[in-house]
Amino acid sequence: MAEDLELMRSSRTAYSRAWGSLSDADLAGHRARIAAHFKEGVLDATWAQICDFTGVDDLDGVSSAGVRAAAEENPWPADTIRAFIVTTDEQFGLARMYQSIGGLKTSDLCITRSATEAAAFIERERRRLGLAS
Secondary structure, eight states: OEEEEEEETTTTEEEEEEEEEEEHHHHHHHHHHHHHHHHTTSOOTTOEEEEEEEEEEEEEEOOHHHHHHHHHTOOSOTTOOEEEEOOSHHHHHHHHHHHHHHGGGTTTOEEESOHHHHHHHHHHHHHHHTOOO
């Protein structure tokens, strides 16, 4: 998998993007990068995250155990504003599995097929929580 993490400091949004083949190892590596940013103090609970999976065309390397690990080891604090952008039913199903396993840390996760809706969700939630700038 090719992946990218862009920290957009002006909007306090972490934009994660993946394309190509996705695997459990890719998910673990990306999760470790996010966790390191929290440990270094670069990220905190006021940041939002958008995960863009629209370029992923192969999920054969993703297992239910990998999704479970991603959810259980999720470095994002509870109530963090997050949105996943998916294009296929398979991606949607895995995202819902992640959301379900993650409990309180993922209960407010928005799963959408639209970048516009993901951005609108982030903005709406920031206003609701008084985090809008």
